[in-house]
Amino acid sequence: MTPRIIYGTAWKEQETEGLTYLALRSGFRAIDTANQRKHYFEAGVGAALSRAIHEGLVRREELFLQTKFTDAGGQDHRLPYDSSADYATQVEQSFESSLEHLGTSYLDSYVLHGPTTSHGLADEDWEIWRAMERLAKDGRAKVLGASNVDRAQLEALVEGSAVRPAFVQNRCFARYGWDEEVRSYCKAHGTVYQGFSLLTANPQVSLNPELARLAAQREKTAAQLVFAYAIEIGILPLTGTTNAEHMRQDLEALEVVLTSEERSLIERLSTSARRGG
Numbered sequence: 001m002t003p004r005i006i007y008g009t010a011w012k013e014q015e016t017e018g019l020t021y022l023a024l025r026s027g028f029r030a031i032d033t034a035n036q037r038k039h040y041f042e043a044g045v046g047a048a049l050s051r052a053i054h055e056g057l058v059r060r061e062e063l064f065l066q067t068k069f070t071d072a073g074g075q076d077h078r079l080p081y082d083s084s085a086d087y088a089t090q091v092e093q094s095f096e097s098s099l100e101h102l103g104t105s106y107l108d109s110y111v112l113h114g115p116t117t118s119h120g121l122a123d124e125d126w127e128i129w130r131a132m133e134r135l136a137k138d139g140r141a142k143v144l145g146a147s148n149v150d151r152a153q154l155e156a157l158v159e160g161s162a163v164r165p166a167f168v169q170n171r172c173f174a175r176y177g178w179d180e181e182v183r184s185y186c187k188a189h190g191t192v193y194q195g196f197s198l199l200t201a202n203p204q205v206s207l208n209p210e211l212a213r214l215a216a217q218r219e220k221t222a223a224q225l226v227f228a229y230a231i232e233i234g235i236l237p238l239t240g241t242t243n244a245e246h247m248r249q250d251l252e253a254l255e256v257v258l259t260s261e262e263r264s265l266i267e268r269l270s271t272s273a274r275r276g277g
């Protein structure tokens, strides 16, 4: 089942276990991580999952677990595979290591962290994707996803895939129409768009005093209105908040319906930022 919001576990280092556990206690059921020790501590996520399952807080079947394959260019020295092996072997080793870290026999979503090149797709990307397709065909990954892709890369991937990406995960800039080019392609092809950095990439919206004032009028926050707007335009939001109150607010945003005044203000702030460059 497609989640409505995802808790992201990047940049938490030794706090990863505690914060992931807190997110589960707060009500998050979808978790995003990566087998990329440079930015994530996947084993810490697994420790939180194991604790929550052991305590009876959640069952594995109720969770949506998503992790990523990161090529050597995106890793530091702590690689989860033998980088001298071929890409198919690297994917297999990274995937097996993720299953071990997360204490699971399958993943709900397995994501290509990013193409190896900034324009188009290289042969290496196809070798990686074909290996990921085998994991999906074996049922070890329920679906596949692609991250940090532009529209042309996504089109190439969709057209050349045997197993199409069910998800795209991108940094979402309001000044580009909330990644309109990629989102519209996703919408036309049944791909769910996961957006990250919804607050931090868009300070002209999330930190706008007028938006904060409108939100405060009904005991909400500007951040909640940004999440509510993202959901309204079809984005599946990620949040990596480290704060218990923000966890509660981010989940509560799922139920917020924007007023037309709030919606127009967000749209105005988004497009004025685009005009301003």
Ligand SMILES: NC(=O)c1ccc[n+]([C@@H]2O[C@H](COP(=O)([O-])OP(=O)(O)OC[C@H]3O[C@@H](n4cnc5c(N)ncnc54)[C@H](OP(=O)(O)O)[C@@H]3O)[C@@H](O)[C@H]2O)c1
Pocket (backbone or CB within 6 Å): 007, 008, 009, 010, 011, 032, 033, 113, 147, 148, 169, 196, 197, 198, 199, 200, 221, 223, 224, 238, 239, 240, 241, 242, 243, 245, 246, 247, 249, 250
């Ligand atoms: N695929 C990729 O390459 C990639 C790249 C980046 C991120 N991601 C994924 O996306 C996740 C989220 O990353 P992100 O870039 O969106 O950043 P983030 O880690 O979610 O940080 C967002 C910022 O927003 C704040 N925040 C969250 N909820 C808030 C609220 N209700 N009110 C006020 N502030 C709030 C947080 O502060 P507090 O901690 O104080 O709440 C934090 O400073 C990551 O953990 C990761 O899983 C993926």
